Amino acid sequence: MLSFLRRLIPNRHPIRLAWHHGKALAAAIWYGFPARNLTIIGITGTDGKTTTVGMLAHIFEYSGIRAGALSTAFFRIGNAIHWNATQKTSPSPFAIQRFLRECVKEHCTHAVLECSSHGLVQGRLNFTWPTVAAITNVTPEHLDYHGSLEQYVKDKGLLFMILKKSGTKILNKDDDFFEEYARIPSSKIRTYSLSDPIVQTIELQIPGNFNIENALCAIQCAKALGLPSKQSIEALKKFTGIPGRMEWIDEGQTFSVFIDFTVTPAAYEKTLHTARSMLGSGKRLLVLTGSCGDRMREKRPVIGKICAELADTVVVTNEDPYTEDPEQIINEVWQGIEKNMKPNLIAKKIPDRRDAISFLLTQAKPGDIVLLCGKGSDTTMWMKEGQVPWNEREIVREILRK
Numbered sequence: 333m334l335s336f337l338r339r340l341i342p343n344r345h346p347i348r349l350a351w352h353h354g355k356a357l358a359a360a361i362w363y364g365f366p367a368r369n370l371t372i373i374g375i376t377g378t379d380g381k382t383t384t385v386g387m388l389a390h391i392f393e394y395s396g397i398r399a400g401a402l403s404t405a406f407f408r409i410g411n412a413i414h415w416n417a418t419q420k421t422s423p424s425p426f427a428i429q430r431f432l433r434e435c436v437k438e439h440c441t442h443a444v445l446e447c448s449s450h451g452l453v454q455g456r457l458n459f460t461w462p463t464v465a466a467i468t469n470v471t472p473e474h475l476d477y478h479g480s481l482e483q484y485v486k487d488k489g490l491l492f493m494i495l496k497k498s499g500t501k502i503l504n505k506d507d508d509f510f511e512e513y514a515r516i517p518s519s520k521i522r523t524y525s526l527s528d529p530i531v532q533t534i535e536l537q538i539p540g541n542f543n544i545e546n547a548l549c550a551i552q553c554a555k556a557l558g559l560p561s562k563q564s565i566e567a568l569k570k571f572t573g574i575p576g577r578m579e580w581i582d583e584g585q586t587f588s589v590f591i592d593f594t595v596t597p598a599a600y601e602k603t604l605h606t607a608r609s610m611l612g613s614g615k616r617l618l619v620l621t622g623s624c625g626d627r628m629r630e631k632r633p634v635i636g637k638i639c640a641e642l643a644d645t646v647v648v649t650n651e652d653p654y655t656e657d658p659e660q661i662i663n664e665v666w667q668g669i670e671k672n673m674k675p676n677l678i679a680k681k682i683p684d685r686r687d688a689i690s691f692l693l694t695q696a697k698p699g700d701i702v703l704l705c706g707k708g709s710d711t712t713m714w715m716k717e718g719q720v721p722w723n724e725r726e727i728v729r730e731i732l733r734k
Contacts, residue, residue, distance in 0.1 A: 452490040465502070619645070
């Protein structure tokens, strides 16, 4: 009956949204409004949220602050980390409120929450009352749910609507929608930009200007809570990254392998450019790509086009097809590759993801970079029949050892 009603009532129908918001209230009541006893930091954006959450949690740990962190990749309370098997950025309000209550029970004073646009629209983050709310960047994504880029931008801004009256919002001055978010009323505002002088003092163990942006966001969040920038910068020197986010896999091979949760066209642009900048003369970039099912089909050929332009070898494969035909998804990504083929580009369609990874790893030569996009630290793959086990990080290590 419930699944029938879901099909019958549109995602954004007032009745459906009232149901979601009612669940959020029920969850907060059931768990005793735990956010009242915590300093909450909410982080949203299209790309970079998970890494920024991890960076801020690391800064807190370095500074002696006991904190929790909830993200697409992991749940963390103090030093205890568990993988997020749901693969949802903002899980159900009951999961969020239960997590916050556990943070209180474990004597945390702060909690960092990764906030999805879906979760904000559906009120899953209600009754968390962030003291600090930050946005990393906004580029087109999830338009199948939001309907338009304009609505997506507006929905991301809902995070600032639940900010405490005395709270601080953190904005990226380099983002196209900075001015729009700056107009949303808030008690205090802090900004960051890649043109800030502080950038010259940031040293990270993970590559990419996009990670410098993530670091700037985390530093400003910490500063809004009274932590000096110098202290945050020192902390981030020891930050080794987040599993599945530009994660280097080393099994003694003569080429580099990175696993990254690259899913948006903007992320593909940044990640592939970063990988190319790391290559030595005459070395190649080999890329595994695909696209998620049941959402935003229009981005698939765009992803294919980016890979065709920036990779030397590209393989299109299966990636969380959900209820869609995996072959159809692969073909739609392939359209972008086919229309932008370079003379020396090696491009293949290999539907089985393990076979696709094996192909790329056997093709790699000393000094090359193999970049595996899409799955990151996921421990399952969403198929028509539901979630099936899939741990790309372990699978790659297993293949390399052979």
